[in-house]
Every structure is written in C-alpha cells, then in structure tokens.
Amino acid sequence: MQLQKPELLRAxxxxxxxxxxxxxxxxxxxNSRKLRALFLLSAKVPFIKEFWSHSxxxxQSMKIWLLLMLKNGLPAVCVGxxxxxxxxxxxxxxxxxxxxxxxxxxxxGFSGEFRYSCWALFSGVVASLLTLLLWRSGDRVFLDRVCIHQGDDVLKAQAILHLGAFLKSSKTLVVVWDATYLSRLWCVFELAAFLHSHKDDxxxxxxxxxIVVAxxxxxxxxxxxxxxxFELILPSNGLVLIVQAVYTLGLSLLATYVQEHFWHEVFTAEQQFRAFRWQEVTCACCSTGHLTADGQRILCDRVILEQCIVQWFGSVEALEALVRTSTRDTFLQQATRGFPFGYLWLLGGGSFILWGQAxxxxxxxxxxxxxxxxxxxITTVAWFLWVSPSAYLVFGRIARWMQKKQGAKLSAPSYCTVKFAGYSASVVSTFLPSLWQWWLYSTLLDPVLAALAFAGTSLVFAILAYGLFANPQTQRNPSG
Incomplete structure (x- = not known):
C-alpha cells in the first residue's frame, strides 16, 4: 500500500x-465536462485529513445534513x-x-409576572442554522467523485490501484452508514482496507x-x-401545561421510534457482516453497463479492485475473513458503544437548552x-451536561430491547406487550426528571438549594445509567 505516484494523492x-x-x-x-470540473475541485496534498466512505x-438529503453537522456542527453551536x-x-x-x-x-418573595422574551432562543436557532449551512470548513477530505478522475480511464485506473495508499495516507476514515453501506463494493473495500493499513497505527x-443521526x-x-x-410565549395555566405534556409525550415516542429504527439497522448490519461474500456486493459501474451518460465506456471497478485485493490481502477469501471478524467487531463497537451517536453530538443537539434557559x-x-x-x-448545566444525554442513553437501550424482542418471532399479544412496555418506559424516562425537579422546588422552597439537590441527584442517576447501559454485551440479532 505504498504511494508510487504522489501526484495522485488529492483532496x-x-x-x-x-x-x-x-x-x-x-x-x-x-458527462465528460462535469467529470473534469469535479476533478478540478481537488488538489494535490501531502496527506488526507478525512476519507469519506459512503454509499x-x-x-442523499440525510447524508448531506449529517456531513454538514460533522463539519460545521461545532461552529454552528458556538455561534448560536x-x-x-x-x-x-x-x-x-x-x-x-x-x-x-x-x-x-x-x-x-418574587412571585408575580416577569418580563419574558424568546430572543435568545430565536437568535440561537437562526445563527446556528445559518452557520451550519454557510460555514466554510477548510478540512481536506477525500471524496471519490471529486478526487478520482471519473472521466479519464488511465487516471481512474491509477487512482484505484493506489486506493490502498490513499487510505493509508488518511488520518481519519469517516463512515456515513446506512442500510445500503455493506452491500456496496467500494464501501466494504474502503472500510477493510483502512483497518488493514492502520492496524498498527x-x-x-x-x-x-x-445516517439516522440526522x-x-x-x-x-x-x-x-x-x-x-411554548413555555416562554404561552401563559402558565393548566390547559397550556396539559398541551405541553401531550406534546412532550409525542416527542419522546418519536425519539424512541427513531432509535428503534437505528437498532434495526445495527442488527441488519451484523447479519450482513457475518454473511459477507465479495461476489454479492454491487458497484455502480456494473448497474450502468460501464457507460457514462454521454455513451463513453468506463472501466469496471470490480475487476480493478480484485487485483488490488489479491495484492494486499493475498486472496479474496482473506478479505472476506477480515470483514466477517475484526472489521465487524470494530464497526459494531464504534456504532453502538457509549451514548447513542456520541456524547458530544448529544450536547450539540441539546444546545437549545442553553438558548431557551438564557x-x-x-x-x-x-x-x-x-x-x-x-x-x-444550575439546573441548566445539569440538563445540558447529563440529564438530557442520559435520557437519550435510556431511550436507546429501550429501543434496542424492543428491537431484539421483535426479532424473536413473538406472538401478536407478546409483540404488543413488548411495544407497550418499551414505549411506556420511554415516557416515564421523559417525565421523571421534570417531575423530580418540580417536587424539589415545591418541597425545599429555597430555589438554589432545590437546584443543587436536582443537579446532584440527577448526576448520580446519570452515572448509574451510564454504568448499566453504555456498553451492551452483544448486538446479535436473535433471529439470526
């Protein structure tokens, strides 16, 4: 995996x-003109900061939102x-x-009305959204469509033969994962080659x-x-409180549903890893008959990649064994350990807490x-740093439990019972912190003492939740 032609390394x-x-x-x-224009967007580099691997x-829309969050999310949160x-x-x-x-x-001593507004909330939303869409990240990334000349057979073949060297010269491999990822020839090849070339790095x-993160x-x-x-604008009466409760109920159910879909993809991915065969993955060039939109012939990626595989791994079978074992373990560990989708990402997604509480x-x-x-x-710090992230950790593990039970071929009554129990647990997890905070404020009377009590007790709960749920023992689908 040595780079024989440094001029081919582009980002x-x-x-x-x-x-x-x-x-x-x-x-x-x-067409030929667009392919050349895309290639000219890239330039020669000494190394690649990020190699983007995707299907x-x-x-595409979800993929773009995800990449915008990945590259512009931190500036967006800070500016917002x-x-x-x-x-x-x-x-x-x-x-x-x-x-x-x-x-x-x-x-x-301070009952009555206060001068409210939602300027902080509104400003945070607008500023963060504009920054997310318009921020110019200068990180040098490798994207196949841009960094490999798709319209020049000679340059394309040379680049593909050097793909292992490109991956070895990459500091980070970013996998944009969806249900089609493991069925695509290029995706599996890039993941396995990166892990193989960096096994001692x-x-x-x-x-x-x-992609479900988006x-x-x-x-x-x-x-x-x-x-x-709702809380800032609407009056604080019983009817509004009921509307807010119903709204929060629906939001918690929706969040659990999305995470349940995520775990379905995790279990599907594990089965795909276990049954991986090189001949069953597909590539775009074969589906188009090896022709561009204007009728020009292009080389078959599979033929070129098989030559690379034999050169790097010794045989196609060796690659298959690597994908089924160590690549599978690394992939699933990254996708499922700790907080769902990553603690820092949950902080970014929960930045509205800072804006609204301001x-x-x-x-x-x-x-x-x-x-x-x-x-x-005090309560803002607690909600932002550990209450909200630990709630999503609990949602994720509830969703995982429901998805595992769903794959166990349950009877209709048992299936309904599992769903009811899972979503009920999510609802309880949603309302429990707020009810606990309300009870402390009502009981202790001193607001700072109540806030400190809430922060301390919720931190203990968050630590316990992380210890219990952060590292599931297995992601195996029972139906497999």
Missing part, C-alpha cells in the same frame, strides 16, 4: 463539497450560543422588546456516523425549541429574582 476542502447544500453529492447527471444509494447569550443580555437591558407573564415556578481514527438531531432540536417557545435567566434577573436566576443556571 478537496470540505466546504466545496457541502456548498449549495451539497450540490456535488446531489447532482446525479454526469451513493443512501438518502454566543448569539443567544448576546440576545439574552440585550433583553435584560430592555434593548429588545418583551412581554410580562407569570412563570410556571415562582420564587419566594494508534493515531488513526475511525468515525462511524449512522433526523434524530432534527427531532431533538426542533422538538426542544418548540417546547421552550431567556428564563434574563427574565428572572430583570425582575430582581437573582437567587432564582442562579438556580436556573
């Missing part, structure tokens, strides 16, 4: 791939949070307009992001923002209830 700035909502990934029409047969805190400060100073309403939780990094982040952000908007802090501080504003800051 493209991530922003060029993701601009115009990933036009490079969305444009399915190809062209997955849902800065904008939210700035707006909260301007609201506190009465530079931005607001309205008076009674909060749901009153403070001793402790600094090499494998990042696996299921809709889950959307559900988290949209659902949370709307929930805060409006609450500004309202309390403006009304002189600084002690209660301090308590809101």
């Amino acid at each position: 493209v700035p991530a922003w060029r791939v993701l601009r115009n909502f990933g036009r490079v990934l969305r444009d399915s029409s190809v 062209w047969h997955g849902r 949070t800065f904008a939210a805190f700035l707006a909260a400060g301007l609201s506190y100073l009465e530079i931005l307009p607001g309205w008076y309403k009674a909060p749901r939780i009153q403070s001793p 402790v600094q090499a990094k494998l990042v696996i992001k299921p 809709p889950l982040m959307f559900i988290m952000m949209t659902g949370g923002v709307l929930s805060f908007a 409006d609450h802090v500004a309202a309390r501080a403006h009304g002189g209830a600084h002690w209660h504003a301090t308590s809101v800051l």
